[in-house]
Amino acid sequence: MTETALRSRYSRRLAFGLVMAAAMLLQLGSARAHAQELKVTIDNFTFSPVEVKVKVGDTVTWTNHDDIPHTVVSAGKFRSKTMDTDNTFSFTFTSAGDYKYFCSLHPHMTGMIKVE
Amino acid sequence: MSDHDHNHNDDERGPSRRKVLECMTWAGTGVLWTITGGVPHSLGLVESANAAEPAGMTFLQISDSHVGFDKPANPNALGTLEEAINKINAMPKKPSFMIHTGDITHLSKAAEFDNADRIISQAKLDVHYVPGEHDFLDEEIKFYKERYGKGTKGPGYYSFDANGVHFVGLVNVVDLKAGGLGNLGAEQLAWLADDLKGKSKSTPVVVFAHIPLWTVYPEWGWGTEDGGRALEMLKGFGSVTVLNGHIHQVMQKVEGAVTFHTARSTAFPQPAPGTAPSPGPMKVEDAKLRSMLGIASINFKQNDQKLAIIDTPLAG
Numbered sequence: 001m002t003e004t005a006l007r008s009r010y011s012r013r014l015a016f017g018l019v020m021a022a023a024m025l026l027q028l029g030s031a032r033a034h035a036q037e038l039k040v041t042i043d044n045f046t047f048s049p050v051e052v053k054v055k056v057g058d059t060v061t062w063t064n065h066d067d068i069p070h071t072v073v074s075a076g077k078f079r080s081k082t083m084d085t086d087n088t089f090s091f092t093f094t095s096a097g098d099y100k101y102f103c104s105l106h107p108h109m110t111g112m113i114k115v116e
Numbered sequence: 117m118s119d120h121d122h123n124h125n126d127d128e129r130g131p132s133r134r135k136v137l138e139c140m141t142w143a144g145t146g147v148l149w150t151i152t153g154g155v156p157h158s159l160g161l162v163e164s165a166n167a168a169e170p171a172g173m174t175f176l177q178i179s180d181s182h183v184g185f186d187k188p189a190n191p192n193a194l195g196t197l198e199e200a201i202n203k204i205n206a207m208p209k210k211p212s213f214m215i216h217t218g219d220i221t222h223l224s225k226a227a228e229f230d231n232a233d234r235i236i237s238q239a240k241l242d243v244h245y246v247p248g249e250h251d252f253l254d255e256e257i258k259f260y261k262e263r264y265g266k267g268t269k270g271p272g273y274y275s276f277d278a279n280g281v282h283f284v285g286l287v288n289v290v291d292l293k294a295g296g297l298g299n300l301g302a303e304q305l306a307w308l309a310d311d312l313k314g315k316s317k318s319t320p321v322v323v324f325a326h327i328p329l330w331t332v333y334p335e336w337g338w339g340t341e342d343g344g345r346a347l348e349m350l351k352g353f354g355s356v357t358v359l360n361g362h363i364h365q366v367m368q369k370v371e372g373a374v375t376f377h378t379a380r381s382t383a384f385p386q387p388a389p390g391t392a393p394s395p396g397p398m399k400v401e402d403a404k405l406r407s408m409l410g411i412a413s414i415n416f417k418q419n420d421q422k423l424a425i426i427d428t429p430l431a432g
Contacts, residue, residue, distance in 0.1 A: 044394035067187040067397045082253040102294035105249045108337040
């Protein structure tokens with residue numbers, strides 16, 4: 001093997017190693033943000049917990065346990081389809097802020113997701 | 117007795133307003149209500165009232181069929197709707213027409229609308245509908261409008277005249293605001309003002325909408341945010357009847373010349389305000405269910421301010 005060939009192989013290995021390291025770092029990065037899955041349930045026309053604090057990147061899943069359909073609507077932010085009994089809706093929060101939401105069928109049902 | 121569900125809200129706005137109806141004795145299949153100058157009288161049981169064949173125009177109200185509902189509170193909402201229609205077909209005097217105060221379906225599926233229509237059409241009566249919030253759940257919100265929206269304005273409001281009575285169907289189930297109640301909106305209110313303009317104050321008016329136009333129980337959303345503005349426009353009319361559904365139980369009150377009435381559901385009962393953790397479907401013993409579902413028939417006597425509302429459960 002010539003010196004050039006050896007160097008070339010070395011540099012290829014180095015490059016491969018760097019890519020791997022970067023990938024691991026990326027993984028580590030996203031793991032560090034440890035995106036969480038949080039749950040809100042709907043029972044008796046009430047969101048529970050009524051207020052949830054999450055971090056950017058977290059996902060909230062609503063589950064309707066009532067015998068009556070409900071929706072989850074935050075004006076201009078997210079809007080679920082109609083959730084019949086045991087249906088769910090998930091939303092991943094990508095920016096910080098207060099997300100007030102309500103059920104568009106039963107507007108006295110309100111809740112809040114605080115994203116930091 | 118299970119049927120003692122009439123509202124006893126007192127009107128606090130002035131002593132000149134007439135007081136609320138008292139609960140009347142329930143027996144058999146129902147009670148005939150008649151109101152003369154705001155004072156209620158009981159004319160007897162439904163059977164004897166039917167036997168007497170009411171004079172004048174009679175129309176029916178059915179509500180909250182929730183076709184497609186199959187939960188424990190009533191696994192067969194289509195079946196109880198059919199029982200209600202059979203009840204109507206068995207009436208000795210055919211009513212002039214029928215109004216349906218919304219929640220025809222449970223989830224606005226095409227098949228639910230089709231099934232509802234297949235059963236309701238067996239009454240062979242003209243039916244005037246207004247939508248409930250359960251009728252606007254399809255993705256494109258088109259099934260209700262395709263079927264019942266012809267000749268209506270906005271999301272489906274309209275008026276018509278029958279036997280000298282002016283009927284107004286309103287929609288208070290769209291554009292609901294977070295934390296709020298039912299909603300008519302500025303556009304519909306402007307249309308209503310225009311619709312009533314020029315009507316003689318002696319014209320009896322019947323207003324019907326899904327959610328009660330009066331505040332029944334705001335904690336459960338049972339009322340209409342701007343319903344008061346509609347009622348304001350009806351002031352001065354000698355006879356106003358407001359018919360609603362949504363709360364799946366009979367409630368009635370009289371305020372001046374205005375009679376408010378909510379009809380039973382044909383699908384499942386809901387609890388009286390504040391008596392349960394939520395307004396969700398109320399599971400009752402199977403034997404009791406049909407005493408809590410039903411229809412209402414309304415009788416107008418021409419040249420007489422008398423108005424009679426008969427609530428008839430599917431079974432006693």
